[in-house]
Amino acid sequence: MPAIQTTTTKGAAVVIDPGHGGIDGGVCRGDDLLEKDINLAIAKQLSSLLRKKGYAVQMTRETDKDVSDLLPNGADTRHRRDVHGRAKFINESNGDLFVSIHVNSCEDPYTRGAITFFTENDPQSKALAESIQNRLNTVTKAKPQAGEYFHESIRTGDFYLLLHTDIPGVIVEVGFITSPNDKKLLATNSYRKKIAEAICAGIESYTAGLP
Numbered sequence: 001m002p003a004i005q006t007t008t009t010k011g012a013a014v015v016i017d018p019g020h021g022g023i024d025g026g027v028c029r030g031d032d033l034l035e036k037d038i039n040l041a042i043a044k045q046l047s048s049l050l051r052k053k054g055y056a057v058q059m060t061r062e063t064d065k066d067v068s069d070l071l072p073n074g075a076d077t078r079h080r081r082d083v084h085g086r087a088k089f090i091n092e093s094n095g096d097l098f099v100s101i102h103v104n105s106c107e108d109p110y111t112r113g114a115i116t117f118f119t120e121n122d123p124q125s126k127a128l129a130e131s132i133q134n135r136l137n138t139v140t141k142a143k144p145q146a147g148e149y150f151h152e153s154i155r156t157g158d159f160y161l162l163l164h165t166d167i168p169g170v171i172v173e174v175g176f177i178t179s180p181n182d183k184k185l186l187a188t189n190s191y192r193k194k195i196a197e198a199i200c201a202g203i204e205s206y207t208a209g210l211p
């Protein structure tokens, strides 16, 4: 079983899912900066910020590993076992919401910014996505360069994790590793902290509206 961190508080319970891990580096461009490490670093910052504010936090992973071991006899490929394992973890967490953290990639080096994904016909996840995206936009668009295009909207997505989980949740693509400017920022602790603070503020304003 993965290490589960739980704090007993009156705050909402949040599951943080740092994407990839172990042999799965995520989106990489043949250098030292791996998506899996960016995801985990932001997740740890977010976890610490949320705990300070009284939230109970669980993380699907806290080290450099995938979670395919949660379903050793599950789906046929490691990748599917990993994604199914994350959904299982979330569904057994008794959490109020989850946030899965990833880094995006595309062909165009001028494309930057964050995209928060939610599933269609899920108003709570949409509200969470909007709340997080609004905060992220103030961070990711801070230093625009000429010719750059910034993503700044929420989107629906048919991802396994969103379709097979039973609490409100989103997948946050925090930036583009294919943008030299996003990449430079995502390599620094100070920017990772700003991203974590934005996600935390988004969760706070979402949970403030919960019954």
Ligand SMILES: [Zn+2]
Pocket: 019, 020, 026, 027, 035, 101, 102, 103
């Ligand atoms: Zn990813």
